[in-house]
Amino acid sequence: MSLLPIRTSIPIEPWEPTTITPLGDAIHSMTPMRGIGANTALRDARLLCQALTAGGDPVAAIGGYERRMREYGFAAVRDSLQAAEQFVGENAVARLGFKTFLRTAQRVPSLRAKAFG
Structure with missing residues (x-):
């Protein structure tokens, strides 16, 4: 068993597009x-290729x-963080x-x- 910090990104303001x-x-x-x-990264790759x-x-x-990508990507981040908070939260009923x-x-x-899906 080990303790690893889990970090998550935060939404950022749009930027000027470039070739990178x-x-x-x-x-x-x-x-x-x-x-x-x-799955989100693969969606990124597919949309960028298209x-x-x-x-x-x-x-x-x-x-x-x-x-x-900013719309669905940061929505996925929010959903993932919400699930993590529910899983480790102090509300036993929510965790169960x-x-x-x-x-x-x-x-x-x-x-x-x-x-x-």
Whole structure:
């Protein structure tokens, strides 16, 4: 057993797009509580690829990607942090409810897909 600090990113103001852009943990690192960090990074990569291969100005494409990414990326960060706080919070009823939900979602594929898809 070891104690590791868990950090999470905070939403930041939009910036002027350039030919360099962050994706994944470089921009929206999050707790591991919902298990969506890798999925969010893959979504980033897919959207950036689509934006860049659609043609047109690359910087404008990156700007469009960044605008979309800030919305869903930081929403995922908030959801992950909320789940972490519920899991380690002092409210025993909330903690029990969260653990019960996770166990149920693990056993019911349709619920798991709906909650974590």
